[in-house]
Amino acid sequence: MTEAVLPHLRGLASWMEEQAARVLEVGSTCALGGDAAWDGLLHELGITPLSADERRKHIAEGPKRSRGASPIEVRWAINAVYERARTALRPMDFRAETTEENDLVRKIEQRLYSIVDDVTREHIKRVSPPAPTTSSIFANARATTPSYGGGVKSGLNQMKCTACGAPRKTEDPNIGPCVYCGGTLA
Numbered sequence: 341m342t343e344a345v346l347p348h349l350r351g352l353a354s355w356m357e358e359q360a361a362r363v364l365e366v367g368s369t370c371a372l373g374g375d376a377a378w379d380g381l382l383h384e385l386g387i388t389p390l391s392a393d394e395r396r397k398h399i400a401e402g403p404k405r406s407r408g409a410s411p412i413e414v415r416w417a418i419n420a421v422y423e424r425a426r427t428a429l430r431p432m433d434f435r436a437e438t439t440e441e442n443d444l445v446r447k448i449e450q451r452l453y454s455i456v457d458d459v460t461r462e463h464i465k466r467v468s469p470p471a472p473t474t475s476s477i478f479a480n481a482r483a484t485t486p487s488y489g490g491g492v493k494s495g496l497n498q499m500k501c502t503a504c505g506a507p508r509k510t511e512d513p514n515i516g517p518c519v520y521c522g523g524t525l526a
């Protein structure tokens with residue numbers, strides 16, 4: 341008699357959600373650019389953080405935020421969770437027999453499909469300063485203009501990251517993912 345796979349699937353589903361919640365919690369409450377708690381989590385997930393110089397650059401040039409880890413490090417962190425969960429799911433999927441087991445496999449697959457983008461976007465939402473109200477935009481347009489210290493060259497096609505809003509900074513026609521959060525430029 342083979343061991344039921346259902347408890348393992350349930351364990352995987354809760355592990356995945358716990359890790360996603362942890363990445364969000366630690367990532368969005370840590371000091372701007374990261375701190376010991378965030379570095380500890382990255383280390384645990386086997387991720388090499390940005391260098392101190394790169395972190396400073398991301399703070400200066402990336403999307404404006406009041407605290408928290410760099411969105412690209414958050415993407416790497418949740419991607420590590422995704423990879424582990426996907427690897428663990430494969431043999432369980434093979435062993436799933438009952439309707440309940442197969443339904444849970446599908447549910448986990450659906451969550452995995454969007455977990456990296458979902459968590460990265462939620463992180464950006466949590467660490468972004470509150471959006472200015474219409475009246476404050478008119479009252480003080482200059483002060484509320486987002487600042488991207490890197491200086492986007494004028495005349496460039498103004499493409500922006502759909503996830504963090506950072507403008508694209510290259511004239512390279514091969515548009516890769518956003519350097520600050522890994523989101524799609526459009």
Ligand SMILES: [Zn+2]
Nearest residue numbers: 501504518521
């Ligand atoms: Zn971005």
